[in-house]
Amino acid sequence: MIRTPIKWPNGARCACAISFDIDADSLIHISRPKDGHDRLYPISMGKYGPTVAIPRILETYRKFGLKQSFFAPGWVVEQYPDAMEMILKDGHEIGHHGYLHEDPTDHGPAEQRAWFERAMDSHKRVIGNNPRGYRAPVYNVNQTVIDLLIEHEFLYDSSLMADDIPYQMKTDQGSLVELPVHWGTDDWPTFAHYAEIDYMMPIVGPSHGLQGFWEEFEAQYTAGGFWLAIWHPFLTGRLARWQQVETWLEGVLNRGDVWFAPLHEIAAHVRAEAAKDSTAVRLEELPYYTRPVLF
Template sequence: MIRNAIPWPNGASCACSITFDMDADSLIHIARPRDGFNRLYPVTMGRYGPTTALPRILETYRRFGLRQSFFIPAWTMEQYPDAVEAILREGHEIGHHGFLHEDPTVISQPEQRYWFEKALEVHTRMSGTRPVGYRAPVYNVTQGTIELLIEHGFRYDSSLMADDIPYLMRTGAGELYEVPPHWGNDDWPAFAHYEEIGYMMPVRSPSTGMAAFFEEFEAAYEAGGLWMPVWHPFLTGRLARWRLVEKFLEDILENRRVWFAPLKEIVEHVDSVRLKGGAVRIEQLPYYDRPQVLSSRAS
């Protein structure tokens, strides 16, 4: 197996960052704008994240001495200020995740700018600092999204999937790091059963569903790479699933050479490696400047 060329701090064999997208009940409101407010089952399913799962997650992090990254829609931050305060008090990172979990690919660029900047105002007001990281709802980044991030001084995006480890994206507007997720490290396929927003996954048992993430870790560890699950408190924060996560964390922290850090610190490290002449891959954007279509029919 080809090993990652980026050296991690303190001789670690793998960089790790558990990222949570804490969407709460923003999902039902954006998916069903007419009557989502009155659909109590999906509202309560989402509320489970900041009210019940989050204290459990934070207690685990506290016990293991971990600081990690959360991506939260600004609307969710306003609805659950106690959850935001608890995350910040423990030293975790909060990244930009839209305003009401709106999909950038289905709104105009002026609309995207409006909601992006409105969310940025909420982040700044509630946390006292501007976020440096962004993850698009549904991972749906456009070229306009990248340009907004660069314009507003963001250090990284975590939505695109061109590598296993962080890489640099260059555009005519500037530079931005990408910390790539992928669906195999996302808990949505394993656990999301949510008819109201168009997902009816066959929910797996905790041991079967979580095994996929643990196998992803083993591959990342062997390659000296990055393990970055993308989880949601109302899915992976459920009792039986989180019980397995706790056991897994205890084992790797005791027996493996791992470096756990918020994404912003991982990006800072990668940037320092690049500035010293280390091997960090660069991608030039945009990939395409027009639709790629068949120009004529075969006769």
């Protein structure tokens, strides 16, 4: 069971969020830099996200009056500004997700800063967005990333897996709220079939593929915890899958005691609860280690 559930607003039993990582076709360009520009199948698969799935997702959110979170690489912001404007116009959040979905841990500190700040510039210059939250490409965070987030006054990260519920991370430089993820609520293992980046998951039917997400929700709902879906528009935004999501959403919202909110609102609530009671939110001190443990 969850140790000490955070008190959610308005007596809600569970806090929930659906977050979409809008990778679009950035994946093929970063994974196949020499010829990715001429691989039309994966480009088209990625483009489905901002051009077809995002309007469908936003229509559902308008139907239910939901505001939620999206994460977009800076390059995707530049390539698909109309989709980004649609998201922001409807009052949703767009967070930082690297520049070209590059793995931060593949680079040294100077390179990481360059990629990170290039993405920040894309958000500000193209759509006037100043991200408050961050999700690392492939969840790969190291201490340099945490330091950059604190330096740039981010409110939260959503890449790590140390708890079932939100917690705080503290360094000598400052603190962040962590809104934890895990692979059980990520659609990549369920639906990704992408040979060019070495992911060949067995594709399953929508009801079977999404069943695990609903089971994860019920466990969090029973425990009074936090349920976070990490989805991709070109995967779960496909028609049959999204119809399943819409049906599930309607049933969950009819319960009347579930709080759906964008991640920045959940993080702000967590920080406020911690300020009122230092024992209400677990604190992790970073860095975990300062040198390899075998030496």
